[in-house]
Amino acid sequence: MTLEEFNEELTDGGHGAWRFNPDDTHIDEGDRLELINKGGDAHTFTKVAEFGGGFIPALNAAVGGAPIVDECKPDAPGDQRFIAAGASNTVLGLDVGIYRFQCCIHP
Numbered sequence: 001m002t003l004e005e006f007n008e009e010l011t012d013g014g015h016g017a018w019r020f021n022p023d024d025t026h027i028d029e030g031d032r033l034e035l036i037n038k039g040g041d042a043h044t045f046t047k048v049a050e051f052g053g054g055f056i057p058a059l060n061a062a063v064g065g066a067p068i069v070d071e072c073k074p075d076a077p078g079d080q081r082f083i084a085a086g087a088s089n090t091v092l093g094l095d096v097g098i099y100r101f102q103c104c105i106h107p
Contacts, residue, residue: 072104
């Protein structure tokens with residue numbers, strides 16, 4: 001896919017392959033959440049209070065200027081869990097609750 005094709009789809013809400021899949025899931029207490037990056041580039045899996053922009057301004061602008069969420073700012077404390085293309089990672093130890101995760105590279 002060319003950068004032009006990427007940008008066209010981004011302004012239309014993005015391509016399905018660029019989303020967490022499934023985008024909503026349930027795990028039981030004590031279970032682990034396995035993350036697999038099937039994309040061609042590194043992405044993050046970052047716990048955020050609210051969804052918003054990532055740390056690449058041009059991508060935020062392409063979707064209407066979403067502001068960078070606090071957890072994605074360069075000096076943010078916490079876990080910007082980078083997962084390389086083709087790699088995997090595991091999330092353990094989540095308390096019972098509802099969580100939001102997003103990629104900090106793009107909104």
